[in-house]
Amino acid sequence: MQATANDGRASNGIFYRVVGAGEPLLLLHGIMVSGDMFDPLVALLSDRFRMLIPDLRGHGRSGALPGPYDVAALAADLDTVRRETGFERCTVMGYSHGGAVAQQVARNRPDGVTKLYLCCTYACNASTLRERIEGEVAGALLRLLSPGALAKIVFRTSKRGRMGLAPQQRDQLRALMAANRARPMRGAVRGLVDFDSRPWLFEIAAPTLVIGGAEDHAVPRHHFDALLEGIPNAEGTFIDGADHTLIWTHTRQLAELIRA
16 A cells, blocks of 8 residues: 555644554654654554544644643544544554543543553553652743743753653754643643543553553653553553653664554
8 A cells, every 4th residue: 555644634623644554543642742753653654554643732733722731622632633534443552641642532432442552651640749749840840931941951961861862853852842832731731740540441441552661760660550450451561771752762663563
C-alpha cells in the first residue's frame, strides 16, 4: 500500500493529521507538546499503519480552542475526530499525558479500541506528595513564564543532557513546547494533577501493553506497576537505558514493539 498524508480540522476545531496506510492507529501526545512529537515514530510505521494524529485541545494547532482542558474534555473531543476521519475502531497509543487520555478513551468507548499501548504514562500522576507538589509548582511557573521560557530552562544545556537528547532533538522539543500558550497549559497541568484512573482501571477491556523507560524518573516505576496491576491481563515491558524521552532516543525499539 502507498502511504498517504493529509491535514484537517474536525467540526469541533481539533486539528489532526492522517498519515500512512494500513491498520488504523490513533496517537495521543503528551502535555505541553503536540502531535508533531510523533514524527520520528511515524517515519518507521507509515508502511504498516494509517495513523490519526490530533493536536489535543489547547495544544499546538488546537491551541486557540477554549477550555476545559482536563482529561475528560480531551477524550470527548476525540469522538468527533474519530467519527469524521473513519477511526471509530482502532488501536490507541498514548504517550505520557496522552496515556491518561488513551485510558479515558478506552473506558468511554470500549468497542472502539482494539488494542491499547500506554507508554511512559500513569494512572495517577500525583500519587505521592512530592508529585502533587511538583504539579502545583508547574502550574505556578506557568503563571510567571511562557511555555517557551519554561522550555529554555528545562533544556538549557547545549550538549547531550541527562535526558539523552541530542542538541537537535532538544531544540525540536523546545520548539514544540514554545508553540503553546500559557493559559491552556495551566489548565492541562491542572487536568494532569486531578486525573486518577485507579478506581476504574478494571473496566478497561482492550488488550493492553504498558511500555516504560527503565531510567524514566519523570514517570517512575510505581506508575508502571499501578497500570499493570489495575488493567485486567495487561502486559508490560521496559526499554533498557531509556527515560521519559524514549520516543526520540529509542524510536526504533518503540516502533518494533508496536509493529509486533
